[in-house]
Amino acid sequence: MVAKSPLWKLFYSNKTNYKTNKTHKNAWCIGCLDEKIRDLKFRHAAAIARGEGSAGPDRDNEYWFSRALELVKPTCGKIDSMLAHKRACGWIDPELKRKVDAEIMAKADNPAGDSFVQPSHIAAFNYQPQLPPGYGTSNHSSPSTTPPPPKRMKHSPSFETIPDLTFGAPTDxxxxxxxxxxxxxxxxxxxxxxxxxxxxxxxxxxxxxxxxxxxxxxxxxxxxxxxxxEADRVVAQTRARVEGKLANYQCDGWKNIAKTSLISAMIVVDDEAVPVRTHDMTGRPKTGDELFSLVKADFAFVKETYGVEIIAAVTDDGPDGKKMRRLVKEDPDLRMAVFECWAHQAGLLTGNYLGVKQDFMEAASHGNDIIKWFNNHGKALDLLRNQQILILLKEYALLYPASTRWTSQFTCLSRLSSQEAIILGCVAQHRDELLLAAGPKADAKAKATEIIDRCLEPGFWRDLKRIVRHLEPLAIAANIFQDPSCRLDHVLLTLGNIYDFFDCLDESQDGNKEVKSAMTLSIERRWGKTDQELFILAVFLNPYIRAKFFNADHLSFIALFHIARRSFLRLTGNNLANDPVFLRAFTDYYHQRGDFSRESMWLDGYAEMYQKENGEESVDVLQVWQGMRGETTDHGRGAFIDLALRVLSIVPNSASTECLFSMFGTTHTKRRNRLEPQKVHRAAVVRLDQNRRFRGLKPSRKKRRFDSEVGPGTGSGAGNVGSGGGSLEAAAAAMLAEQGDLDGDGPVAPSFSSVAEGLIKAAQEVPETLDDDDDDIPERLSDLIPSQARARVAQQQPAQPAPTPNHTPSTTPTSTYKRVKLADLFVYERAQDEGCNGLKFYWHIGEAIAETEKCMLEMLRTQRS
Incomplete structure (x- = not known):
């Protein structure tokens, strides 16, 4: 047999047939053989050092090779099988693998001709085990018998990608x-x-x-x-990675199992979350002034410890957070943007929707009862599964919601809605058996009758599908807003999409008029209270969108230019009003020409690259701008690019802090509640660093596909889903821990009504008018600084550069920004015609997270049963 493929440079064959295959031969990976020979040699040397064996006769290369052949499982010498093994194996020499890949791409034949790779090519024959000094003098009580090697060798993950990992104990x-x-x-x-x-x-x-x-x-x-x-060592290593970069600051409050009130702060740098400090608030007032003093001290600590520049600060929308944000704006020494947490705002939007309390919304609570009833009666669940296998040829679990995630309520209702025909068939055919499954008690039979009648009621399924349809955009928006890599353009585009959805509801349906009125008002209220200019600028600076969906009656060319100029002054202190190069760069970008044309920015190339590597993951527009960065950043073209990098680096949520609190919760539990807050914080610092070091190497598997239908929340895109690897089993375990399962409390399936009441209450606690926090949005640039401080600011302003032909100090009066309603911001018809390239530019991210959540709930259901 002639070894024609270059792949045979990576495999040895003794020319015996693979199992019963008469066409293909056995193929042993030389990387696996090399690793097994090293392992055998080391075990042999260690056994001799421990006095558990004798050197015996000389063991030559032929012995080690034949022994390795016995222990390493061969693969089939078929091209597809060898390619699959090459991709999965972590022991093959990377340089040799690259050479073979290059030959495969060039479609070259194996220059080895009619022979396979020879055993002499295996480097492990020259390997001599080195044991630590003193290893053989360990005081073992008695020699132990070395267990036989496993029949099947399981390859460990490769650690070649982790440069700071070391192997082998030091001699000292x-x-x-x-x-x-x-x-x-x-x-x-x-x-x-x-x-x-x-x-x-x-x-x-x-x-x-x-x-x-x-x-x-x-x-x-x-x-x-x-x-x-160790925590100090991690901090020093983190500084070496992030020093000189742009950072987002976020803080939030939490109460641990010991009822100690804490405020934790984090910074996010290049999508990496870094814990800053955790403050024990016992005995301290929960006021905006107190929070501001704490946050300002954190700013100084972050600058000194990590050497980063903070460009934005985010808190929740509580009274203390609101005042803290206002005080940050008024402080002349702090040049940064401030935002409310938009993950929290998504929950408030849902609370406003559920607060309408129309009759059709009762279907959600009834659906919750049906899910619980079937899952709590084994016989009924068996009948339902048999019906699914009969019609769909596979089982679909009726999912339990998670106690801390309202989006899981939508996921469970969506699954129930998709099983309408199955449940109707099961109830119609097996009514008597379902009644028997309820048990002999009268109240149990009454409940079974109620569930069966509900399933047979057409109006229930109609109302259930209606509320699922209404909750879908809110759930997808929540997934996008709470993603750790969320940006300002994610928020505004998604906000415009859900506004358009509710604004287009058919008012002829009962209850839709009330829902439309409540939701458009709620969305407008939250949009009206935020820092509109930076959100608008972020969408404009997305090179795939720019200004093509803005309503030019409200956002003309010159209006957008003034927004850009004012934003640069706010974030850096440099006034570019009379900088012609900055205006020229802005004009070129607006009209997609020169350095900012589609071709020069290589937008199609980035899109194609991300499509190939990451499926449906959207292009990282921040990477596009980073590729254009130059040396000059204080004026002209460089200032425009620097502005884009600053605005698009802002993360308008505190999701990373919420993840930190989840980490605190798994460390500080009912059984382990004596650790003081600072020790819990340091443990989290070390743990996050470990997660970073071993990212991608933790055991994982292909994502299970529990259904194949295309419907609500079943996007297939990868999206920017979270910030780390890890398996679905680990995520399901984390969700179990949130619900108390791992602490022995048993499964908790919260009712839809209890979750809805919590969301409604949270939404009602927020004032209904725009005037409650009017200072949060400056009408003029001068409003950023209180009147009594403006004289002091003028003295502290850096000296303006000397007048040059390209840069002249501005004497032009500052233009003002007038709020734009969301209804008037976009040309919605044009945006919707673009589909996924319009307001749904990031929609697939939320759909992908919804699909992941569905898989986790399925895993959770499997673990419970």
Whole structure:
């Protein structure tokens, strides 16, 4: 047989047939053979050092090779099988793999001719195991028998992509002990283990048995000095990565299981969340002034510790957060944008929708009852599953919602709505059996009768589909707004899309007129209270959209130019009113010409690249602008690009802080509630750094596809879903922990009515008028600074550059910005005609997150059953 494919440079074959295949031969990966030979040699040397065996006769290369062939499972010598193994194997030499890939692309034949790769090419034959000094003197009580090697070799993930990982213990005892202390601490933090583990006799015995000459630290030392030192080391390493970059500051409040009120702050730099500080608020007032003093101290700490420039600050929309944001605007030393958390705003929008309380909305609570009833009666659930297999050829679980995620209520109702025909068929055919499944008690039979009658009621399914249709855009918007990589243009485009959805509701249907009125008013109110200029500028600076959907009656060329100029002055302190190069750059970008044409910015190339690599993931427009950055950033073309980078780097939510609180919650539990807040914070710092280091290497699998129909919330795009790897099993476990399952509380399936009441109450606590926080949006640029401070600001302004032909200090009066209603902001007909390139530019991100949530709920349901 002639080895024609270059792939055979990576595989050895003894020319025996693969199993019963008479066409293809056995193929052993040389990378796997190399690793197995190294493993066998090391085990042999270690056994001799421990006194558990003798050197015996010389073991030559032929012995090690034949032994490796016995232990490594061959693959089929078919091109597709070998390609699949090449992609998955972490042991193949990367350089050799690249050469073979290049030959495959060039469609070259294997120059080896009629022979396969030879065993002599395996580098492990020259490998000599090196054991740490003193390894053989470990005081094992008795020799142990080495277990036989496994029949099937399971390959570990490759750590080649992690440059700061080290293998092999240092020879110096002091250094070895220090590294062990650091590693064991990182292991405890990243695996959410208790520090009491270090004092468990079973664990101490394990360490003494398998890691001799290592002194295990005690609990107090580990959670004290070692944890503090490791957190300080992480902070120093983080500074080296982020220094000089733009950062978003966010803070939020939380109460732990010990009822201690905390405020935690984080910064987000290039989509990396970095914990800053956690403040114990016990005995301190919950006021805007107190929060402002705390936040201002955090700003100074962040600048000194990490060397970043804060461009935006985000808090929730509580009274203290509102005043804090106003005080930040008024402080002449702080040049940054401030925003309310838009993940919170999405919940308030949903609360306003549910607060309409129309009759058709009762279908959601009834649907919740149907889900619970079938899941709580095994016989009924079996009948339903049999009906699904009969008609759909597979099972679909009736999903339980998660207690902390209102979007899971939508996901569960959406699944129930899709099973209408199945449930109707099951109830019609098996009514008597369903009644028997309820049990002998009269109240149980009455409940079963109620559920069956409800399922047979046509109006119920009509109303259920209606509320699912209304909740879908709100759920997708919530998924987009709470994504850690959300930007300002994500928010405004999504806000415009859901406004258009509710504004186009058919008023002839009962209740739709009230829903339309409530939702358009709610969306306008939240849009009217935010910093409109930066949101508008963010959409304009998306090079795939620019100004083509704006209503020119309200946002003309010159109106957008003034927004850009004012925003640059706010964020940097530089006034570019009389900078002709800045105006020329803005004009070229507006008209898509020169350096800012579609071709020069390589927009089609970026779109094609992201489509190939990431499926339906949208292009990172920030990357497009970073590719155009130059040395000059204070005027002209460079200032325009710098403005785009600043505006598009803003993250208008506190989702990362919420994730930090979830991390606190898994560390500080009902069983482990004596850790003080600062220790919990330091453990989270170490754990986040571990997550960053091992991103992409944690066990995962292909995402399970639980349904294939295209419907609400079933987008297939990857989207910017979160910021880290990890399996669905881990996500489901986290959701279980949120609901109390992992603490022994049993499954909790919150009712739709209880979730709705919580959302309605939160929405009602927010004032209904725009005047409640009018200072949050300046009508004039001078409103950014209080009158009593303007003289002081004038003295503190940096000296303007000397007049030059290209840059002259401005004496032009500052133009003002007039709020634009969302109804007048876009030309909605034109935007909707563009489909996914219009207001739905980021819609697939929310759909992808909804699909992921559906998979997690399915996994959760499987774990419970």
């Amino acid at each position: 005892p002091v250094q070895r002990q220090e590294e062990f202390n650091s590693d064991i601490l990182r292991l405890i933090c990243s695996c959410e283990l208790s520090f009491y583990l270090l004092e468990r006799p079973e664990f101490r015995h394990f360490i003494l048995k398998w890691i001799p000459h290592i002194r295990l630290p005690d609990r107090k030392t580990a959670s004290g000095t070692l944890l503090r030192n």
